Amino acid sequence: AAAEKGGYEYFMLKEIAEQPEALANTLLGHLENGRIVLDEQRLSDQDLRDVDKVFVVACGTAYNAGMIAKYAIEHWTRLPVEVELASEFRYRDPVLDRSTLVVAISQSGETADTLEAVRHAKDQKARVLAICNTNGAQIPRESDAVLYTHAGPEIGVASTKCFLAQIAAAYMVGLALAQAVGTKYPDEVVREFRALEEIPAAVEKVLEQMEPVRDLARQYAGSNTVLFLGRHVGYPVALEGALKLKELAYIHAEGFAAGELKHGPIALIEDGLPVIVVMPSPEGRAVLHSKMISNVREIQARGARTIMIAEPGDEASAAIADHFIPIPHTPTLLQPLVSTVPLQVFAATVAQERGYDVDKPRNLAKSVTVE
């Protein structure tokens, strides 16, 4: 078993380290003559051109990947995108027809709620596209089109490399859809794909710089509560960071949209409370960055200890952060692929420090095939 873990104490740590490869393999072979191609395609070009609305359905970490995908797909395609927990979607009465595309994201391809959401969508004549890590699983089998994440088998119950691969795959779906339905930004579509191809190297770089994150994790391992704050695509990253920490370390952890602070979460801030802040690139949309800086000031004024995940050139963040964790520059939409990594390492290290089994957190299963 030690050999299987490739020298790592836990599969999860190995899987975190494998993320550059998981991303590279997921991207491989999907760009042909400047066009994005899917793995399986039982939809006609006309079917895709007719799409006028997208629902993303998923559970757990895959749902957080879907939330990130929404920002990109809406931007590139100008199609409305809703992201739904599969367990809510299937018991509601969602409005679907043959021009609706339902994108089901599932590592296992067997999650009961996601599978039932797919079946419900098909009953309503919607088209279904699956993003899945398991060849030939039930969800891809029942879908009209499939894009596989080639992350390799994931043993750790808490999803890591599959999460990053799902984001990359969902971006490719967005780009493919943009090509089918038309886009306001035709050049950007190929440019973003090229930018995606740079991401595995960027993740490699993040992984080389994780020792300070592990130190911080040991320092804060005794916390009762840790909050995560983000904005735009940084918001689902905050949700994922909180999910990882609660599932692995059994600490009360919550992710918030920074703009919601004044509507409740700020009441939780007290002296010494650790808050992990995902900072957007200062080279991206200036308003996102400046609003985040004022949010950080607000929580610091109330005693929060801030751990800021930010680009090295982000002087405004460096000037105010209690702890500063650098991540390489990426285009705004792609940042989750690098900013998630320190949050995974943080959660795993806190769990190890507290003496828990990182691969098999209590009460959780890798695949929830029974509701």
Ligand code: G6P
């Ligand atoms: C379980 C796993 C999570 C996973 C979720 C969805 O809760 O512990 O890691 O994100 O199921 O699984 P799926 O296979 O559909 O991606």
